[in-house]
Amino acid sequence: MTQNAASAAQECIFCAIVARQAEASVVYEDETVVAFMDLNPVTPGHLLVVPREHAVGLEDLDGATSAHVWSVGHNMARALRRSSMGCEGINVLLCDGEVAFQTVFHFHLHVIPRYAGDGWTLKAESPERERSLLDSDAQAIKDAIASTD
Numbered sequence: 822m823t824q825n826a827a828s829a830a831q832e833c834i835f836c837a838i839v840a841r842q843a844e845a846s847v848v849y850e851d852e853t854v855v856a857f858m859d860l861n862p863v864t865p866g867h868l869l870v871v872p873r874e875h876a877v878g879l880e881d882l883d884g885a886t887s888a889h890v891w892s893v894g895h896n897m898a899r900a901l902r903r904s905s906m907g908c909e910g911i912n913v914l915l916c917d918g919e920v921a922f923q924t925v926f927h928f929h930l931h932v933i934p935r936y937a938g939d940g941w942t943l944k945a946e947s948p949e950r951e952r953s954l955l956d957s958d959a960q961a962i963k964d965a966i967a968s969t970d
Contacts (some may be wrong), residue, residue: 824892833925833926833927834925834927835869835871835875835927835929836873836875836927838855838857839855839873843848845858846858847909848897848900849893849896849897850870850886851893852873852875852909853872853873853886853887853889853890854870854872854873854886854890854893855870855873855884856868856869856870856871856893856897856932857869857871858900859899859931862933863878863931863933863939863941864934864935864936864939865906865932865934865936866901866904866906866908866933866934867869867932867933867934868897868901868932869929869930869932870888870890870893870894870929870930870932870933871890871899871928871929871930872886872887872889872928876927876928877926877927878917878918878923878926878928879915879928880904881928882928890928890930891930893895894930894932897932898911898913898932901932901934902934902946906934907936907951908934908935908936909936909937910932910934910935911932911934912931912932912935912943913925913930913931913932913933913942914933915930915931916931921934931959962969
């Protein structure tokens with residue numbers, strides 16, 4: 822870990838939670854991740870799945886850790902649906918970067934139970950994109966995929 826990353830981790834609330842130096846309502850933990858209740862939940866039952874090792878965003882996670890976070894997120898969603906909380910749906914949300922609404926810069930996956938009339942919405946007016954532009958976007962992504970192999 823670089824010195825900047827090490828100092829960021831020292832100031833990170835999620836690192837403190839993982840190290841049991843800060844309080845959290847833990848739902849699940851293993852050697853790779855900790856899942857705990859969000860302190861500012863969108864709805865009751867909103868939880869976060871956080872890797873134990875400090876990583877700011879997706880680019881900082883190795884493939885195995887990333888896959889495990891998503892797997893645990895899936896299991897947490899199943900547990901929420903089967904719990905007595907009575908949720909009717911689930912949103913799984915990742916905010917990667919400040920412009921994507923990330924506010925704690927330690928990678929975390931939100932698992933948000935949804936209830937009829939809970940008042941939380943994701944509103945976007947998304948105009949249809951022209952096929953030529955979609956094809957151009959697709960090519961740019963294909964080129965990037967080829968460069969990461």
